[in-house]
Amino acid sequence: MRFGFEKLAQDGAARAGVIRTPRGDIRTPAFMPVGTAATVKAMMPESVRATGADILLGNTYHLMLRPGAERIDRLGGLHRFMxxxxxxxxxxxxxxxxxxxxxxxxxxxxxxxxxxxxxxxxELTPERSMEIQRLLGSDIVMCFDECPALPATDKAVAESMRLSMRWAARSKEAFGDRPGHALFGIMQGGVTPELREESAEALKAIGFDGYAVGGLAVGEGQEAMFGVLDYAPGFLPEDRPRYLMGVGKPDDIVGAVKRGIDMMDCVLPSRSGRTGQVFTRHGVVNIKNARHQDDPRPLDEACICPACRNYSRAYLHHVFRSQEIISSMLLTWHNLHYFQQIMSEMRAAIADGQFEAWEAAFHAGRAEGDIDPL
Known part of the structure; x- marks a missing residue:
């Protein structure tokens, strides 16, 4: 079975579809939990799957350093390893x-x-990056690129983008012919439309299975990021998945899907869970705050995750304050469940032609803020 993408519905620029791989389908829009070092911190793999995740992200840099790509390969590849x-x-x-x-x-x-x-x-080169990702056995491989931190001068962004395009061509050559595995190119160009278009044209000339919008969420702010997403996805092929790297907050995710993005990843739901920050339909809850210590209610009465179904705010406050491991486990599970719930609801809204109404209700719910203290 080869890698493929099918767009099933579209509402405005928002798209719903499916990425088909030999290891299973990925429903889009898709949020990928980050398993940096071959683990989503504080979660068992089956628990991550239970939240609704179809795909995980692993990190080439961290895995090449520890435990090493060659070691993972000897042990049967990343899927078996984790x-x-x-x-x-x-x-x-x-x-x-x-x-x-x-x-x-x-x-x-x-x-x-x-x-x-x-x-x-x-040393990390396009060729070595492709070799490491082959040893890991990943299903979707990303080209090796250079990502300049913003703000940067147009000259610096242009030089960096053109270097990344040369590296993209080398990545494609080094990747070779691997049926069932996909290689994604990464668009760069900062916040300059002309550079973004130049990058997209270079990538399309090389030819990839999917295309990422890179170089965003690196300090430019949401307004600038959305400004780029208003036009950048349109430079990319309609029949390939579009991946926004390193995003993000719930508002960022919804805004990206609205503008034609199919895939996202971010450490935010897991990292926030470990620090007591919880995402809900009514905004952000800081479980460390004293207002929760006598509250018998769940984080979110409509949520069916284990943290909300089985535990009170008072308990979650207690285990966080006590630095108990179960705090990271439950709050991370809740956050990942919430992010996957957003994706599921967006897929349904796009299929029904109701994305605009869903988006309005989403923002209205978050604007309400958390429930009043007892």
Whole structure:
């Protein structure tokens, strides 16, 4: 079975469809929980699946450093290693290397850098990134790119984008012919329409199974990000999935889908769960606040996740304050469930031609704020 994408419905620019892979279908719009080091922190793989996730994201940079791609390959590949038999997307490592600006050296060939773990030296090139992702056995492989932090000058963004396009061509050549596995190109170009279009044309000339909108959610703010998404997805092929990397907050996700994005990922729901920040239909709840300590009500009376079905706000406040591991487990489960619920509701709304009405109700519910204290 080969990789494929089918668009099933469209409402405005918002699209609903399915990505077909040998390891299972991915319903779109799709949110991918992040399993940086071969685990979604505080979650069992079967628990992640129970939230509604069809696909996880793994991180090339972190896995190449520890435990090592060759070791994972010897142990049967990333799916077996982490006990997740459904699709996995791996990023290229480019974003993490960008964040190591003080520890890296960038050339036409690639990037040399020092490990943040032990200071050991490594080189990451398009060819090595493709090799690592092949060893991991990921279903969706991302091209190796360079992602400049914003704000940056147009000259710097243009030079970086053109380097990424040259790396994209090398990534495609190194990827080779791998039936059942997909390679996605990554559009760059900052917030400049002309550069975004140039990048998209270069990627289409190379030819990819899917296309990512990269270089956003890196400090430019939501207004600028939406400004780019108002036009950038339209530069990409209609018959391929579109992936917005590293996004985001619930409002960001809904705004991205509204503008034609099919896939997203972010550490936010799991990271926030570990720090006591909870996302609900009525906005954000900080479970650490004292107002919850005597509250017998659930986080969200309409939610069916284990945290809401079986535990009170008072209990969740207590275990968070006591630094009990179950706090991270329950709050992360709730957040991931909420994010997947958003995706499910958007897919249904698009199919019914009711996305605009759903979006209005979504924003109205969050604007209400949390329930009043007792």
């Amino acid at each position: 006990n997740w038999e459904r699709p996995i997307l791996t990023d290229s490592g480019g974003f993490q290397v960008m964040s190591l600006a003080g520890l890296r050296k960038l050339t036409e060939q690639g990037v040399t850098f020092k490990s943040h773990i032990d200071g050991s030296k490594h």
